[in-house]
Amino acid sequence: MYVFSDSVKDLRSSAIRDLMSLATHPDMISFAGGMPDNELFPLEDVGEIFNSLSRREQQAALQYAPTTGYPPLLQELEKWLRKKGLPVDTNRLIVTTGSLQGINIFAKLFVNPNDVVLTENPSFIGALSAFNSYLGKIHGIPMDEEGMNIEKLKEALSLNPKLLYVMPTFHNPAGTSYSLERRKQLLAVMNETSVPILEDDAYGDLAFNAEDTALRVPLKALSEKESQICYSGSFSKIFGPGIRLGWMLLSDDFYRKAELCKQSFDACSPTFTQVLAYRFLASGKLDRYVAWVRVIYKQRADYMVDAIMRYFPEEAKFVRPQGGFYLWVKLPDGMDEQELLKATIADGAVFVVGSTFDPSGTSNGYIRLSFSNTPEEKIERGIRIIGDRMKQMMKKSL
Amino acid sequence: MYVFSDSVKDLRSSAIRDLMSLATHPDMISFAGGMPDNELFPLEDVGEIFNSLSRREQQAALQYAPTTGYPPLLQELEKWLRKKGLPVDTNRLIVTTGSLQGINIFAKLFVNPNDVVLTENPSFIGALSAFNSYLGKIHGIPMDEEGMNIEKLKEALSLNPKLLYVMPTFHNPAGTSYSLERRKQLLAVMNETSVPILEDDAYGDLAFNAEDTALRVPLKALSEKESQICYSGSFSKIFGPGIRLGWMLLSDDFYRKAELCKQSFDACSPTFTQVLAYRFLASGKLDRYVAWVRVIYKQRADYMVDAIMRYFPEEAKFVRPQGGFYLWVKLPDGMDEQELLKATIADGAVFVVGSTFDPSGTSNGYIRLSFSNTPEEKIERGIRIIGDRMKQMMKKSL
CATH class of the missing domain: 3.40.640.10 (Type I PLP-dependent aspartate aminotransferase-like (Major domain))
Structure with a gap:
């Protein structure tokens, strides 16, 4: 009945929005959000x-x-x-x-x-x-x-x-x-x-x-x-x-x-x-705060990398980050990110699938893991959940 | 050399912006700004x-x-x-x-x-x-x-x-x-x-x-x-x-x-x-603050109305405001708002000309006086400056 302008009529809510309400659930280990950790604010x-x-x-x-x-x-x-x-x-x-x-x-x-x-x-x-x-x-x-x-x-x-x-x-x-x-x-x-x-x-x-x-x-x-x-x-x-x-x-x-x-x-x-x-x-x-907080982010990145080396199948590839908030992981060939996400959510861990960041929304076999917002003890548990599910999915596809 | 989009290529700075730097000058009595008074913030x-x-x-x-x-x-x-x-x-x-x-x-x-x-x-x-x-x-x-x-x-x-x-x-x-x-x-x-x-x-x-x-x-x-x-x-x-x-x-x-x-x-x-x-x-x-501050704005409006009755020529018409920040004054017939503004700025008082609020920027014989941001002692002086200049301009045009 109301006529929207051309620029908004095809706007659709992104999948990431629904994910976020899930990601802030207290029982969920979230590697989804690209935000700083509440506990680290000055x-x-x-x-x-x-x-x-x-x-x-x-x-x-x-x-x-x-x-x-x-x-x-x-x-x-x-x-x-x-x-x-x-x-x-x-x-x-x-x-x-x-x-x-x-x-x-x-x-x-x-x-x-x-x-x-x-x-x-x-x-x-x-x-x-x-x-x-x-x-x-x-x-x-x-x-x-x-x-x-x-x-x-x-x-x-x-x-x-x-x-x-x-x-x-x-x-x-x-x-x-x-x-x-x-x-x-x-x-x-x-x-x-x-x-x-x-x-x-x-x-x-x-x-x-x-x-x-x-x-x-x-x-x-x-x-x-x-x-x-x-x-x-x-x-x-x-x-x-x-x-x-x-x-x-x-x-x-x-x-x-x-x-x-x-x-x-x-x-x-x-x-x-x-x-x-x-x-x-x-x-x-600000300079003092940044000097402090980036050491903590580095520790979390290192901790996540270590956990990935232990729990992910070696077919999952990534580049060790030199800064920032994210680890971008290439899944083993043929593994479906959506299917993996569904499985890990059931186990209590969430991340963002790679297609979210593709300009045309195409599935690309990647997932984004954010380490900025998760303390070390939860990083290990969450990475293990994801790694276990990856290995299961690889076995199934054999 | 760079090609701007259609929606910005004809954007022009509005006259009100230049006026504002003038309006915040400490020696100027300003009825221009549509903002609350710094002295009234909670x-x-x-x-x-x-x-x-x-x-x-x-x-x-x-x-x-x-x-x-x-x-x-x-x-x-x-x-x-x-x-x-x-x-x-x-x-x-x-x-x-x-x-x-x-x-x-x-x-x-x-x-x-x-x-x-x-x-x-x-x-x-x-x-x-x-x-x-x-x-x-x-x-x-x-x-x-x-x-x-x-x-x-x-x-x-x-x-x-x-x-x-x-x-x-x-x-x-x-x-x-x-x-x-x-x-x-x-x-x-x-x-x-x-x-x-x-x-x-x-x-x-x-x-x-x-x-x-x-x-x-x-x-x-x-x-x-x-x-x-x-x-x-x-x-x-x-x-x-x-x-x-x-x-x-x-x-x-x-x-x-x-x-x-x-x-x-x-x-x-x-x-x-x-x-x-x-x-x-x-x-x-908030409710207590609003109850307090609107009495002050009413006083300022009343004070401005009184000053206008004393200093403006009776050919200038306006409607007594029942709330808000503004008094909208119709100038005597044939008086040019821009010319009036130029004259009162020289004397130390500033307001916004009516054409600023006209969708096509057409001169309309009005001026906007804001009473929200000016204490009472300055209201009288500023209104007198504007009224005196109006009377002078009317004499000249006889």
Whole structure:
């Protein structure tokens, strides 16, 4: 009876949503959610910050902020991004309501219905849904353990793509990081084009080996034509998703349109949490917190890898992650992910099947295991459940 | 060199943005901003709430919330909206990142490029920019002091509109509220159609006379076909804009699409401020705060009306507001608003010209004066500056 617009009429709820209600059930061991662990949040820091806010800061926290961000936060973020080698002085910064809003804005800037959008395959589900919501045609480019396949990228340029979305560092869901060589190859190809690039660096600070910077140098810091690249980041993994703050660093012409989009999206991001994030960053608490939490994530990753070596059949393959939240496991040939998931749910363990991250939803024989949100004692039990079921399924198919 | 999408290529910065940087200058008396006064925020309440949060609530505040909202907040909001006579049980509720996000989502649900959107003329600038961002063709329907012109509404239905956006209560910028009779007339006309209605009730709680409920009964509480209406509201005026929270109450079929849109916009609204808003509402602090703050806004409105009677030429006409933030003044015939604004800025007072709120940006001989954000002593001085300049301009034109 009511007529929906073209852009929403075919929108369907994703399978991941139903999975999530299952994944938060207390009896379930969940490797499904891409969120930090509640037990690891910097609650004391937040309390100290809140109770030291001046009256003026408390007032600012409840008032509108400029659309592009609370100025003290923008200043601190600039300093912090400069330390990563990012070209802060020749670009402009926008605070976004989570980095997903930044992806959505970038999609709105460039995607008309039926336009081709290039992504990695697999890719972040939030980005895929943003591109879908503008009726973009997503073309996924396969990855190996060093990053995107450059030959396939070259071929895909003939499709006249309107943007390229990549997550070169501690990829969600693939868990890997582009090698320095692959980063350079990608830039060499893309610099010849005027296809805008969105570089999503939501996990870049969660390196397990802080010295190994080659695995996480941002494309935007590396490129000779960096104006082509919008660099986006997030406080979700280094403070908390509930503050809903991310950022975009982008050239002036992209910035002006992005600001206008954001104006009609939500006028400004929450000032309340911008004031907290400003103080978290400016006080050095953020750097201390990140240094602490990434050691814990490394331990969990190591623990999960150990458990996999013990309990999974050796036909299941994976690359040891160097940072981030995820382990991306190739199942033994011919094993059905959906069937495996159904079986492990019955035993009390849940994960996300690989097809969720495929731009066309195709089954690919992979599963994503998140280690960020599960304490060590549960990791072993959960991995054992999954491994046992894999072995059973292999026996059956003999 | 980079090709922007159709929906953003013609986006232009609105004049109001430049005005705002001027309006926040400390030497300027501003009647421009549509925001609460920093001095009136419930800072003590927020401090009490924050420091009484349980560890579990603190953790929840930093974690993702469900896309449709933090469940305890949804429950309290439902109770609170039920008390306003709203059909909570036959509808569903979504927490949005400010009510502007709700407007943007509703626009996305129904507006394809070149579709006609009906609004009042004048209308809320944020809504106009949201409809423009979907390339809607906005058709404004004139208002008088009792609400929208019903004959013009009937005529406009022949344009095959995809939605109707209205703010029946304490209108921004018109300052007036629809009479009960006009509300019923509008519903009688619209109920014959299947045009979805977005009812924006951002100011409904700020009635100067709490007993006079006829002037603020929601259309969605009054309609026999309420499923046609999405009711939206906001914490911005009854708590603080910086928490960036609003809500939409809508029928199940609208809800399912709206949830999917929100999923790709920002995944969820800030949990941190949702936890605070939940406690503000559940503790009864919100009701006490609103009862206090609306008396202050009434005093400011009365004070502004008195000053206008003293300082404006009697050819300037207005309707005494019954609630909200705004006074909408018709200038003496032939007076140019832009010229008046230029002159009063030179003297230290600023307001917003009426064309800003006209869907086609046409000059209409009105100005909007906001009394929410200016203490009484400054109201008199500012109104005198504007009145003196009006009188000067009238003399000159003789």
